[in-house]
Structure formats: C-alpha cells, structure tokens
Amino acid sequence: MKFTKMHGIGNDYVYVNCFEETVENPSAVARYVSDRHFGIGSDGLILIKPSKIADCEMDMYNLDGSQGAMCGNGIRCVAKYAYDYGIVNKEHISVATKSGIKYLDLTVENGKVSQVKVNMGSPILTARQIPVVSEKEEVINEPLDVNGKIYYITAVSMGNPHAIVYMDDIDHLDIEKIGPAFENHVAFPDRVNTEFVEVIDEHTVKMRVWERGSGETLACGTGACAVAVASVLNGHVDGDSPVTVKLLGGDLQIFWNRQENLVYMTGPAATVFDGEIDVSFLK
Numbered sequence: 380m381k382f383t384k385m386h387g388i389g390n391d392y393v394y395v396n397c398f399e400e401t402v403e404n405p406s407a408v409a410r411y412v413s414d415r416h417f418g419i420g421s422d423g424l425i426l427i428k429p430s431k432i433a434d435c436e437m438d439m440y441n442l443d444g445s446q447g448a449m450c451g452n453g454i455r456c457v458a459k460y461a462y463d464y465g466i467v468n469k470e471h472i473s474v475a476t477k478s479g480i481k482y483l484d485l486t487v488e489n490g491k492v493s494q495v496k497v498n499m500g501s502p503i504l505t506a507r508q509i510p511v512v513s514e515k516e517e518v519i520n521e522p523l524d525v526n527g528k529i530y531y532i533t534a535v536s537m538g539n540p541h542a543i544v545y546m547d548d549i550d551h552l553d554i555e556k557i558g559p560a561f562e563n564h565v566a567f568p569d570r571v572n573t574e575f576v577e578v579i580d581e582h583t584v585k586m587r588v589w590e591r592g593s594g595e596t597l598a599c600g601t602g603a604c605a606v607a608v609a610s611v612l613n614g615h616v617d618g619d620s621p622v623t624v625k626l627l628g629g630d631l632q633i634f635w636n637r638q639e640n641l642v643y644m645t646g647p648a649a650t651v652f653d654g655e656i657d658v659s660f661l662k
C-alpha cells in the first residue's frame with residue numbers, strides 16, 4: 380500500500396490515495412499503521428477517495444480503528460494532498476465527509492501550499508444531537524461528575540462530539556488519567572473528544588486535547604473550533620474577531636461568524652514523507 384505521512388500542527392495521519400489504491404479492512408490497517416513502534420506511527424488513517432458530490436472524499440479512522448465523522452487537521456492535509464498530487468488543479472476545493480461537504484481555500488506561495496482555510500460548517504449545540512445526556516437542551520457550563528470530581532462542561536459538535544472544560548493550569552494536568560474518564564463517561568453515548576482549556580486573553584486560548592479513539596494528540600482541528608465556539612458562548616473571548624487557539628503542536632485561527640453561523644478554521648498542512656507498506660496479511 381502506497382501512503383503519504385502528513386500532519387496538521389503535529390496531528391499526524393497516514394494518507395492513502397484511493398483513486399489508485401484499494402484498502403480492505405481500513406480499521407485493522409488504521410490500528411497497524413498508527414502503531415509508533417511496530418507500524419508507521421500516526422494518530423490514525425485517512426483515505427482520500429473519489430466522490431460523486433465533491434472533488435474527493437475524506438474517510439478517517441482513529442488510532443483504535445474507530446471511524447471518525449470529521450477531522451479538522453486531516454481535511455486541511457487532504458486539500459493539500461489533492462492539490463500537490465494532481466487530484467485537483469485549483470485552489471478552491473470541496474471535500475465530502477461523513478458530516479457533510481466542506482469547502483476549503485488554499486493559499487499557494489511559489490507553488491507551495493502554505494495555509495488552508497476551511498469552512499467547517501455550523502456548530503451543533505443541541506444536547507441530543509451531539510450526543511450528550513442532559514436534562515438541558517444545550518449544555519453550556521453545566522456540572523458533570525467525573526471520577527468523583529465536579530467539572531463544568533460545554534458540549535459542542537463540529538460533526539463529532541466535544542466536551543470543553545476550562546481550568547487554570549493545563550500544563551500539569553494528568554490527562555492520561557482524566558482523558559479516558561471523560562471519553563467513556565455515561566453522559567456521552569458515542570464517547571467524546573475532550574478539550575482542557577486555559578484562557579489567556581480575550582483573543583487567545585490554550586488547549587490540550589484527549590481525542591476519542593486516539594488519546595492525547597498534539598492538536599485537534601474540530602476541537603479547536605468547538606473551543607472557539609464554547610469560549611464565545613461562555614464570554615471568555617471577544618466573539619467579533621478570530622480566536623487564536625494554541626495547541627501543543629502549534630496555533631490555529633478560528634472565527635465563528637455569528638451572522639452566517641459558520642465556523643472558519645485557518646492553519647497549515649505539511650507532508651512528511653511518502654512510503655510503501657505491506658498490509659496484505661491484515662486481510
């Protein structure tokens with residue numbers, strides 16, 4: 380199987396061009412290639428497939444083999460891949476995902492893609508659509524008992540579920556312990572991605588993420604969008620201008636346009652290397 384290793388601010392995936400390759404059993408392939416000791420090493424697997432409704436389709440799998448409906452850092456890399464490898468010959472690209480078609484704009488400087496801006500669509504705040512179990516219609520700064528401690532959470536879906544928790548110091552957080560407790564909490568029937576957020580000022584927040592199916596990653600694009608939305612709703616940031624979200628792997632610019640009710644994400648996408656791996660024994 381030919382592949383390309385790419386990342387968006389350190390959130391790394393193995394990308395396979397399914398215009399040329401067929402991947403049988405993608406869940407097993409995702410688990411194998413993601414392994415940082417016995418595989419290639421990544422947060423998961425992303426298949427770039429032909430689409431009848433968009434320029435291409437993104438089909439993403441987490442490190443544990445579970446399928447994700449949307450991936451913000453992944454979709455920027457898919458757009459860069461489509462441009463660099465000749466799937467498209469234009470700078471405005473549409474990508475079909477399990478959570479609808481997303482539209483992307485590439486900034487190309489001297490023939491190289493430097494930044495990708497994505498229209499991430501509208502955030503979903505209705506509890507049962509996220510899904511999060513709650514008596515409230517929306518979960519904004521509501522208490523949740525996790526491992527015997529009360530956390531105040533805001534729940535947002537960006538096509539995939541996120542729980543956002545504000546705290547004073549995220550650097551010393553024992554995320555390996557608390558992350559899985561949120562991920563598998565009964566309040567989240569489809570499990571959840573959890574963002575732990577420190578507010579820096581009214582234009583800047585800092586976050587760490589525990590991703591459903593992948594554990595702690597250096598960045599999460601949908602998570603950064605969910606955090607920007609939650610930060611506006613909780614009055615932590617100025618909602619009239621973009622928010623800089625600082626993640627372990629770098630920064631993303633997120634703007635929730637309230638008039639359109641659309642979230643825009645801007646950030647880089649990078650190719651690390653191309654390779655070939657035998658996955659025939661996984662069939």
Ligand SMILES: N[C@@H](CCC[C@H](N)C(=O)O)C(=O)O
Nearest residue numbers: 447450451452539599600601
């Ligand atoms: N890293 C991604 C999100 C990947 C999917 C997520 N773990 C899920 O299962 O919902 C991003 O950049 O958005």
